[in-house]
Amino acid sequence: MKRMSTKRMWREAGAGYLFLSPTLFVLLLFIIGPILFAIFLAFHKVQLLGTTSFEFVGLDNFKRMADDTRAKIALWNTLKYVIIVVPFQTILALVLAATLNAGLKGQKFFRIVYFLPTLTSSAVLTLIFMWMYNQNGLINHVLKAVGLPTYNWIGDPDVALNAIMIMNIWATAPYFMVIYLAALQDVPDSLYEAAELDGASAWQKFWHITVPYLRPVTSFVVIMGLIGTFQLFDQSYIFSSGSGGPNNSTLTVVLLIYQYAFKTLGTMGYAAALAFALAILIFIATLLQRKLSKEESLY
C-alpha cells in the first residue's frame, strides 16, 4: 500500500515536472545560468576576444572599485538621481492619481493623456527630449519667453543630469499613477463620508484617509522606483552617446558597467563585479525601505 502511494506520487510529480520542464529549461538557460556565470566572472580576469582566458583573481575585482574614481563618480551620480527622482515621481504619481479620481469633468481624457508618455519607448523619448533640450530648442525658447535663464542642457556638466531627471520623472510618474488609480478604487467611500460628517476638509481627507490607505501601494511604488532608478542606463547612454560625459556628469553605475564590459577590452570580470555590487546595493536599499515603511505585506 505504501509502495503504491510512493509510486503514484513519483508519477504525479514526474508528470508535473515534465510539464514544467520547458519553463525550467528557459529559466536555467536565460536567467539562473547567466546569474551564476556573472558571479563566476566577477572573481576572474576575463579575456574574451582572440584567445579566451579566465584567470582566477579572487577579490581583486572588488578591491579595484575602491581606487576607481570613475566608479565613485558613477555611484554618486546614481545616488543623486535615486534620491531626487524616487520621491518626486512617487508624490507626483499620487497627486495625479488623486486629482484624476476626484470626479472632475473629462478625467478619462486626462488619464489617457497622462499615461501616453509611458507607452513611448525610452530611447525615442530621450531622442525627442534631446531635440527639445537643444540650445535652440523648445525648452530654451519657452524659458526665454517667460524671462528665465536658458541652459545648455546637454553640454553643461552641471545641468545634464538634471535634464535626465526631469525627463524621467515626467515619463515614469504616469505609470505609477495608474497603479495608484487602481488602488484608489478600493478606498471605501464610507470612510470619506464619515470624515465629511466630522467636518474634514479635502486636504484632511487626502492626508488622513487616502495616504494611509495607500501605504502598501506606496511601498510597492517606491521599491519599483528604487530598482528602476538604480538601473538608469538608456537615457544617459543616449544623452552622452555612451561616454557618460560631459565631465562624467551623466555617468551612472550601469553605464560604467557597460563601458567596462563592451568598450574596454579585457575588463569583463570587473564589469561583472560592479554589476554584482550594484545588485547588493539595490537589495540593501530595498530592505531599508521596507524597514522604514514598516510594511508587513510582502511583494
Added chain:
Amino acid sequence: MEMKKWLATVGAASVLFGSLLAGCSGGEKAEQTNGGGKAGEQVEVTLAGWGGNPTEQKLLKQTLDDFEKKYPNIKVKYEVIADQYMDVIKTRLAGGQGPDVFYLDAFEAPALIETGALEPLDKYVTDDFDINDFEKPMLDAFKGKDGKIYGFPKDYSTLALFYNKKMFEEAGVEVPRTWDELREVAKKLTKGKQVYGFGVAPELARLYYIAESKGGKVVTDNKASFADPKVVEALQPIVDMHVKDKSAAQPNEVGATWGGEMFGQGKAAMVIEGNWAIPFLQETFPNLEFGTAEIPTINGKKTTMAYTVAYVMNKDSKKKEAAWKLIEYLTGKEGMKTWTSKGYALPTRKSVAAELGFDKDPLRAPLVAGASYATVWQNGTNLPIITNNFNNQFVSAFLGERPLAEALKEAQKTANSEIQSK
C-alpha cells in the same frame, strides 16, 4: 528527497537537451561554411562596416559588384553596423559570429591586434599587390608589435581649416597662416553669440596634434602623460579662445551636433574638419561658399591629424582565401580607384592618388598636402581609455569651470589608474 532527485534529473535532462540542440546547430553551420574558396564552389564572404552617406554606399556597392564579376564564385554579403560599431564587432568576435572581413579604425587597431582576434596578412601578399605603394604611416598603423601586417588601409583623411568666404570678406580678414593669426581673425569674425569665429570639437582626436605641438607628449609608454606643462601650454589658447575671447564655441553650444553642421549653418566662420565635411557641406548647404586651407602653423611647424581605416580579416574566418581575395581587391589599385573616385575619402595608394589627381582639386589639395606631415590618430593599446578620460575632463576646462592644468591632472590620474588595474 525524491522531489529533489526528480528536480535534479529533469534539470540535467534539460541541460543535456539544450546542449544537444546547440550541438546540432553548430554542426550544420560547420558543414555550410566548409568552403574555403575551392574553384567552382560558391563561397559567401561577409563584410561588415559602418554605413556612409548614400553616395558612399553606392561607390562601395559598385566596387563590390566589380569584385563579384571578377571572382564569380565569391559572393559578398555586406552588413552595415549603424551604431556603436566597435562594441558590436567585439561582441560578435567574442561570440564566434564575427564577419570575415571588416573595417577597423587605426585608433582601435593596436588593442584588437593584441588580443589575437585578427589574421596576419603577410603570408597572403603577392608581389602584384605592391605593398610599397601604400603611404607608409597609414600602413604602419596596422602593424602589430610582432611586425606583421594585420590590415590594409582603405582610405584616409586629414584635417584642414574650413573657412566661410563670405564672412571673411565682410570682416575684411585674410585666411590665417599661423595659430596666433587664427586667434586674432577669430575675434574679428565673432558676432556675439550668433556667429563664433572658430568652432572647436573639444576632443582629443581633434586636439592631439595641438597638444603635442610644444614638445609635450599625450601618451608616454602606453600611459597618459597629458598633464605635462608643455601640453597644457599648447592647449591653453583653445580654452582661452572660448573663455576669454569668447570667439570659439563647441557645436552643442549653438545647437549643432558637429563642426560641419555648425559651419554649414553659419554659426562658425572657421572649423577644422576633414575630407568628410566637403561632400556634406556641398550637399546640405549648396549655397555656402567655403574654402579650405592647411591648418595654421604652430611654432612655425605644420601639423595635422590623419585618420585611417583598414580592411582586416577575422582569425576565425572559415573562408580565409576568399576573404583575402576581397581585401586584395578592395585595397588593390583597381578597387581603391573606384572607391575613392568621387573624393569622399582619399586613397592610401600613391599610384591611385597620382592618377585621381586630388592634389590639384582646390578643396582637397590642403588635405592631400597634410598627408606628408600628419600625425596618425593612434597611439598604443590604451589610447581609447586615455581619450575617454581626456574628453570627459577637458570639457570642464573648456567651459571655464576650472583651470586646464587641474582638469588634465585629474584626468591623467584617472586614466592611469584605470590602465594600471587593467
